[in-house]
Amino acid sequence: MSVKKGLIFGLLFGFLVLGILSMQRAMPQDKEERIYKAIKVYSPYKLEKRIGGLTIINSQTGIKEKPSAAEVLHRLDELNKEWGKNHIVIKDNDAIILGDNNQTVVKIFIETEKERTFLKNFYGI
Numbered sequence: 001m002s003v004k005k006g007l008i009f010g011l012l013f014g015f016l017v018l019g020i021l022s023m024q025r026a027m028p029q030d031k032e033e034r035i036y037k038a039i040k041v042y043s044p045y046k047l048e049k050r051i052g053g054l055t056i057i058n059s060q061t062g063i064k065e066k067p068s069a070a071e072v073l074h075r076l077d078e079l080n081k082e083w084g085k086n087h088i089v090i091k092d093n094d095a096i097i098l099g100d101n102n103q104t105v106v107k108i109f110i111e112t113e114k115e116r117t118f119l120k121n122f123y124g125i
Contacts, residue, residue, distance in 0.1 A: 084123030
């Protein structure tokens with residue numbers, strides 16, 4: 001193999017590796033689907049699609065954040081974690097969602113130990 005072909009293949013391989021690494025960094029943390037979807041309904045943070053990308057909107061205050069495309073899912077996770085620390089309580093086999101005045105909004109049954117571990121790790125409860 002000539003030096004030119006080796007250089008071209010080396011560059012292609014390098015770009016492929018860098019692309020894969022950047023995609024892995026941009027992926028959000030794995031979640032337990034059932035419990036996360038049930039809790040996400042009560043979170044005030046929503047994603048809005050725009051021509052320029054995604055915007056995070058706080059539905060309670062109307063504040064909008066426009067992080068870069070690579071950071072938007074990580075930022076949404078950070079906001080949901082902060083909200084969850086103050087508004088989710090685990091009691092027995094239930095995750096209790098609290099409102100702003102510490103009133104119970106809903107109780108969500110925790111089916112598996114993986115869901116309980118996810119709640120403790122993700123939301124820091």
